[in-house]
Amino acid sequence: MSFLISDAYAEVAGAQNPGLIEGLLPFAILAVFFVLFVWPQHKRGREHKKLIESLAKGTEVVTTGGIIGRIVEIDDNFVQLEVNDGVVIHVQRHAIASLMPKGTYKTRKKADNK
Known part of the structure; x- marks a missing residue:
């Protein structure tokens, strides 16, 4: 065995x-x-x-939620975006998805007002 x-x-x-x-x-x-x-x-x-890191005042951006705006204030953690005349929202910096070409924000505002 x-x-x-x-x-x-x-x-x-x-x-x-x-x-x-x-x-x-x-x-x-x-x-x-x-x-x-x-x-x-x-x-x-x-x-x-x-x-x-390249974000600066006046830069036009799109958030991850699809909101288009122009940066009016920026600090270490948050960004203030102007999304319409007198309408400012606070967004975390990492929620910025991409940069928009210069002038996109103005042309979008004109199209919304018509």
Whole structure:
């Protein structure tokens, strides 16, 4: 009986030697995952951080909620956006999604008033 058990262990021990491809496959999957998912996300994060740092008074922006406005005041954490004549809202800095071309805010205001 012990003769059969030792044969089974010998077969399992022989099967534990993976080849080069089987040994590198998990690393290749991790590398593909990093290139497809992690790297682009970090790149977007760095670009958004640069955008937030470049904000200045008078810049026309769009928030993540889709509100278009012009920056009238800015501090470390919050931005005051003028969204219409005399209407100012407070928004967190990181809620700014993108910059608008100069003059977009004025043309939008003219279109709303017609």
